[in-house]
Amino acid sequence: MRTEQPSKILVIDNNAEDQLRYAHDLQKIDETSFELIFKNKGSDALDFLRIETVQCILLDYQLPDMSGLVFMEKGLEA
Numbered sequence: 266m267r268t269e270q271p272s273k274i275l276v277i278d279n280n281a282e283d284q285l286r287y288a289h290d291l292q293k294i295d296e297t298s299f300e301l302i303f304k305n306k307g308s309d310a311l312d313f314l315r316i317e318t319v320q321c322i323l324l325d326y327q328l329p330d331m332s333g334l335v336f337m338e339k340g341l342e343a
């Protein structure tokens with residue numbers, strides 16, 4: 266029996282179609298091995314990462330409130 270927690274994947278993208286594509290494509294792999302968390306803005310994702318740990322981040326380059334590069338810089342500051 267598998268008791269380990271699924272890996273968390275944070276998807277930061279404000280495009281609903283892209284979010285659905287990520288979910289659809291990743292579920293083809295193995296939907297039990299990970300948990301998808303979606304955030305629409307970089308600031309929301311940074312707030313989330315202050316309290317949660319994820320194993321992978323899928324990051325859109327252009328977000329409504331900052332670029333992907335700015336997000337990475339701010340994440341490294343934390």
